[in-house]
Amino acid sequence: MAKLNEKYEAMVVFSLKNDEEQIKALVEKFSELIKANGTLNNVDEWGKRKLAYEINYEGEGYYVLYNFESKPDFPAELERIINITDGILRSVVVLAK
Secondary structure, eight states: OOOOOEEEEEEEEETTTTTHHOOOEEEEEEEHHHHHHEEEEEEEEEEEEEEEEETEEEEEEEEEEEEEEOOHHHHHHHHHHOOOOOOOOEEEEOOOO
């Protein structure tokens, strides 16, 4: 029998070229998307951090960690939406244990 819900973590690094209001709007956008397709357990905003290496000539990014539960098909859709959204430097969605 297939599992109905799995636990996932999504780390998203937002570009600091956006102002603070735009970053907060993107954080809220992804929170609402996750709530609409699963259960959002926690949003941990790490804030502005130095990157290990420059991405698109940027040395810092705004880190946010989302912990959520959803059906196994949703994380692929979340990654697709993250990848087509402007203002994001990097992201990863993994199965949490």
